Amino acid sequence: TENVLEISNLCVEYRTRDSVVKAVNGLDLTLKKGQALGVVGETGAGKTTTGLAVLGLIPNPPGVVTEGKIVLDGQDVLTKDARYLRGIRGKQVSMIFQDPMTSLNPVLPVNEQIAEVIRTHNKQLKPKEALEAAGDMLELVGIPRDRGGEYPHQFSGGMKQRVVIAIALACHPDVLIADEPTTALDVTIQAQVLEMMKELKKQYGTSMIMITHDLGIVADICDEVSVVYAGRVVEHGTLEDIFDHTLHPYTEGLFNSLPNMADRTQRLKPIKGLMPDPSNLPEGCAFCPRCNYAKDICARKKPGRLWSNDTHYVECHLYNEKNINSGEVLKGE
Ligand code: SF4
Numbered sequence: 045t046e047n048v049l050e051i052s053n054l055c056v057e058y059r060t061r062d063s064v065v066k067a068v069n070g071l072d073l074t075l076k077k078g079q080a081l082g083v084v085g086e087t088g089a090g091k092t093t094t095g096l097a098v099l100g101l102i103p104n105p106p107g108v109v110t111e112g113k114i115v116l117d118g119q120d121v122l123t124k125d126a127r128y129l130r131g132i133r134g135k136q137v138s139m140i141f142q143d144p145m146t147s148l149n150p151v152l153p154v155n156e157q158i159a160e161v162i163r164t165h166n167k168q169l170k171p172k173e174a175l176e177a178a179g180d181m182l183e184l185v186g187i188p189r190d191r192g193g194e195y196p197h198q199f200s201g202g203m204k205q206r207v208v209i210a211i212a213l214a215c216h217p218d219v220l221i222a223d224e225p226t227t228a229l230d231v232t233i234q235a236q237v238l239e240m241m242k243e244l245k246k247q248y249g250t251s252m253i254m255i256t257h258d259l260g261i262v263a264d265i266c267d268e269v270s271v272v273y274a275g276r277v278v279e280h281g282t283l284e285d286i287f288d289h290t291l292h293p294y295t296e297g298l299f300n301s302l303p304n305m306a307d308r309t310q311r312l313k314p315i316k317g318l319m320p321d322p323s324n325l326p327e328g329c330a331f332c333p334r335c336n337y338a339k340d341i342c343a344r345k346k347p348g349r350l351w352s353n354d355t356h357y358v359e360c361h362l363y364n365e366k367n368i369n370s371g372e373v374l375k376g377e
Contacts, residue, residue: 047115048251049075049137049219053192054112055103055273056093063323067093069275069330070111073253075219080245080252082262082269084298090275091255094156095139096223097122100129135165138276142224144204147211154207155179161214181210185240206240216248223255231358235310238264259302263287268286268355271295274320274330279329281356293335296374329361331357337362337374 055066068090075081083091096102100112100121119134123128141147149157158178163169169177172314179189185206187199196204205225212220224239226234242265244250254266262269262283268288271279271294279292290296297315317334326332331343339361347359352368362373 045076045079046116047074048061048371049073049093050076050113051094051098052113052115055092055110055278056090056097057110058106059108060106060111064143065322067107067275067322069325071272071275072277072280073270075251075253076267078245078249078266079252079267080254081258082256082266083253083255083272084194084259084262084269085272086257086315086319087321088322089272090239090322091221091272093273095223095276098128098137098219099133099139100124101139102264120221132214133217134161136215136217137219137221138215138217138224140205140208140212140225142172142227144201144208144228145196147208148204150196153193153195153198154210157183157191157207158182158211158214161211162264166217168318178210179213180208181214184213184244185210186236200233202229202237205229205233205237209237209244213248213250217250219251219253221253221255224257226255226261227258241265249320250281252281257298259287259298263360264337271298274322274325276330276359278360279358281352285353285356289352289356290374291352291356291363292331292360293337293374294331295360329359 051071051073054068054071058065058067058272071090071094073081093102097109098116098121102109109122137351155175155178158181159174162174162177164205179192182189182192187203187206226237229237238261245252254261256262264281268282270277271292271296279295286295288298301314315334320326320330320333328343328345329347332338341361347361349357350363350368351357365372
């Protein structure tokens with residue numbers, strides 16, 4: 045399958061007077077056409093920063109992209125100017141944020157907000173035609189078009205997030221980046237919004253990046269998973285690779301802290317400790333201070349990347365060419 049988005053060796057820093065926070069540290073992501081990639085990890089792992097980088101929306105200052113490439117539809121967006129980036133936002137790539145109110149205008153009816161986005165990329169459309177198209181988008185996300193004249197505060201949380209999704213999809217972007225799109229919603233609404241996103245993926249072939257801390261969501265909607273820790277991908281694979289052949293101790297920790305995966309309930313516990321201070325990252329493996337398996341070398345040397353098959357890799361000193369496929373390394377302590 046063709047790749048619609050390829051991020052390689054992305055490094056992003058936030059520079060303040062007294063510190064340099066390394067939010068993203070050599071991150072690689074590949075999104076294949078028509079697929080959903082789960083980007084999983086705890087808050088502060090650099091997931092949102094990565095999404096913002098793709099849209100050219102890292103606030104500068106204090107944010108600086110120091111290295112890397114972000115190739116979207118064959119073009120490296122990091123080499124492009126503000127005008128080019130405005131042109132691709134909405135059309136080639138859209139982002140849905142966790143809190144719908146950050147992307148909705150409280151004083152504009154929702155259909156006009158959608159129409160505005162549509163007209164940005166289709167300047168020849170008359171206002172009335174754009175409103176018509178906005179009505180279509182509302183229906184697509186399950187909101188009756190005759191509610192289009194209402195304001196955001198007249199909608200429930202779940203409906204607001206649907207409006208946000210309608211705005212994000214209004215110009216049929218090639219890539220949709222959803223940053224914890226259901227975290228602010230209650231459980232039943234969460235399920236509805238996810239169901240709808242799955243449907244959109246199926247119907248329109250939209251390629252998606254689902255940024256989440258929830259492996260349950262990943263299991264439900266994603267084809268591949270990148271597990272991110274301290275701004276790097278520490279394990280990547282297909283759903284099957286990650287769920288059935290977990291390699292990285294951090295990924296195992298994420299599974300163990302999941303409350304709702306029936307077969308793993310007997311080992312339920314949060315990962316001990318906190319993410320390392322991104323302005324003072326450990327010299328070796330960033331997960332070392334929290335890892336149950338840490339060896340001497342882990343504190344001194346960063347682990348390299350090792351592939352266990354064509355689709356699955358890990359960065360961890362537990363593995364070498366010999367044991368990577370033996371399946372007996374993690375004991376699930
Ligand atoms: Fe744990 Fe070492 Fe692997 Fe890091 S490299 S995850 S510290 S075993």
